[in-house]
Amino acid sequence: MAFLSQAERRQAEAIARIGYCNPFLPERLKWERQVLGDRFQEGASVINFPSSADSDRVFENFELLREQAQGLADKMRVRVLEGRCSRDSDQNVYRETILFLLYGKYFSLVNASADEKQADESRLYAARWEPFVKDYRWYLHIDGVELPDYFDAVHCFSIFRQLDNAFRHIFTLIIGGSMPIARLRATIWESIFTHDMGRYIRGVYKTLGDITTLITGPSGTGKELVARAIGLSRYQRFDSKSKMFRDEDQPQLMAVNLSALSSTLIESELFGHCKGAFTGAVGERKGWLEVCGPNGTVFLDEIGELEPSIQVKLLRVLQTREFSRVGETQSRKFVGKFVAATNRDLDSEIRGGRFREDLYYRLCADRIQTPTLREQLVDRPDDLIELTRFIAARLLRQVKEEVDALASEAVDWIKQNFGAYYAWPGNIRELEQCIANVLIRKTFLPGNRSLGGSITVGNSIPSADSEGKFVKALMACELTLDEVTQGYASHVYQQMGRYDLAASKLGVNWRTVRTKVMKHRDESSGHRS
Numbered sequence: 001m002a003f004l005s006q007a008e009r010r011q012a013e014a015i016a017r018i019g020y021c022n023p024f025l026p027e028r029l030k031w032e033r034q035v036l037g038d039r040f041q042e043g044a045s046v047i048n049f050p051s052s053a054d055s056d057r058v059f060e061n062f063e064l065l066r067e068q069a070q071g072l073a074d075k076m077r078v079r080v081l082e083g084r085c086s087r088d089s090d091q092n093v094y095r096e097t098i099l100f101l102l103y104g105k106y107f108s109l110v111n112a113s114a115d116e117k118q119a120d121e122s123r124l125y126a127a128r129w130e131p132f133v134k135d136y137r138w139y140l141h142i143d144g145v146e147l148p149d150y151f152d153a154v155h156c157f158s159i160f161r162q163l164d165n166a167f168r169h170i171f172t173l174i175i176g177g178s179m180p181i182a183r184l185r186a187t188i189w190e191s192i193f194t195h196d197m198g199r200y201i202r203g204v205y206k207t208l209g210d211i212t213t214l215i216t217g218p219s220g221t222g223k224e225l226v227a228r229a230i231g232l233s234r235y236q237r238f239d240s241k242s243k244m245f246r247d248e249d250q251p252q253l254m255a256v257n258l259s260a261l262s263s264t265l266i267e268s269e270l271f272g273h274c275k276g277a278f279t280g281a282v283g284e285r286k287g288w289l290e291v292c293g294p295n296g297t298v299f300l301d302e303i304g305e306l307e308p309s310i311q312v313k314l315l316r317v318l319q320t321r322e323f324s325r326v327g328e329t330q331s332r333k334f335v336g337k338f339v340a341a342t343n344r345d346l347d348s349e350i351r352g353g354r355f356r357e358d359l360y361y362r363l364c365a366d367r368i369q370t371p372t373l374r375e376q377l378v379d380r381p382d383d384l385i386e387l388t389r390f391i392a393a394r395l396l397r398q399v400k401e402e403v404d405a406l407a408s409e410a411v412d413w414i415k416q417n418f419g420a421y422y423a424w425p426g427n428i429r430e431l432e433q434c435i436a437n438v439l440i441r442k443t444f445l446p447g448n449r450s451l452g453g454s455i456t457v458g459n460s461i462p463s464a465d466s467e468g469k470f471v472k473a474l475m476a477c478e479l480t481l482d483e484v485t486q487g488y489a490s491h492v493y494q495q496m497g498r499y500d501l502a503a504s505k506l507g508v509n510w511r512t513v514r515t516k517v518m519k520h521r522d523e524s525s526g527h528r529s
Helices: 006-020 027-039 062-081 088-106 114-118 121-140 153-173 179-193 197-202 223-231 263-271 308-320 346-351 357-363 373-379 383-396 400-417 427-441 464-475 481-496 499-506 510-527
Strands: 213-216 253-257 297-301 337-342 366-369
Touching: 006 027, 006 062, 006 088, 006 197, 027 062, 062 088, 062 121, 088 121, 088 153, 121 153, 153 179, 153 223, 179 223, 179 366, 179 373, 213 223, 223 253, 223 297, 223 337, 253 263, 263 308, 308 357, 346 357, 373 383, 373 427, 383 400, 383 427, 400 427, 464 481, 481 499, 481 510, 499 510
Parallel strands: 213 337, 213 366, 253 297, 297 337
Antiparallel strands: none
């Protein structure tokens, strides 16, 4: 008799795929649908992530999937004991189903109960170890099941905890439901686990930290949040004797803002120094490269600002994983991971002789590009509400009952004064300042912007309401040819956010676009002749 029926095998294989696929890609939903059929709960987001109103659950269908895996696992265990699990494919699908079940049963801390969320995380994991091992042995330490060398309980427990950390940090730090944000989450996941989760589990987890991650994108797009999500989600092996994860008490993420420090201080911060190495060095000091443990991450923010002399020393660390303190010759090992970020175009910096090409190639093996706020909101305007609520919660902290009120007030003010298509040239930082200004004065006056920037409140292009009037007038054939071109130029400028980009789209000079936008603004404001 077959180990599984055709329907059971399809479900089990889909469950296995769910366990190994990138959860932030649409394929996750494909396999969920295959397992659950009519029970599948359609979500509002393509990546099946909830809004803040439903943030206690990561995946809406996860509990249903775990129930399905439980039923299949119990059936398969009986058949294993009956000697019906002889083929490699049967062995594999059984093991993967059990792993999915164990993760769903003992992890998913983002779905934990209110009491569990209040508990110390270390004690919570320690308490779950014994029951986890009991179930692990019940399902996998039986005659008829062969386990690969990498399949030990400690490693599985460690991987599951890393999955939990990655889910939690990526989801809570990267806010929004647009496709640009979904792609960003998926890219961060690959930086942590690679695109092949199976390969990572089998051994790549040991060496992936040797690869540097470079985060690029305009200022204010959340590069530091991406670095935090990666740095706080690294593999830590569980110690079954102490019931703690190794290096749990060591700093996981050490951030150095290179643009804020002199070259001497940068060297001291990174490499450390010995007594008397320079004026003011009254004692020896360990740098972040020395403090960083094997599970730690050093985040080099604004790496495009690094002076050439420091670039040479950093290149040596990336090439050899060795460094020396300032003022000494002893070689020391760097055992952690580097994450770097810049808002500069490093290709241009290389051509201008300001950034070393060999250093760039050491940095860019794993590259992440952060999307602008405009790209997010064009794809999904409702993200403005989620982002505003997130920022309001951070501003108000303990005054939780005022968060929704401030978020609603800020969004209403933005729509009324900026319109639906404001380009947010300052990205999240500009939005943060806007919300803070609305909180204090119920107004926001961004500074004047140069060509390529965006509008100010006092010099704004028409709101969405004005644009609606333009469309109605256009359909009623009430506009002159000049008024049509002015209105269309304004619409393109709203979408692109910059005169030069709008000009490129329209095939004209940027000054022409600006002239038409200003005329359309004046006429829409009631100055029509």
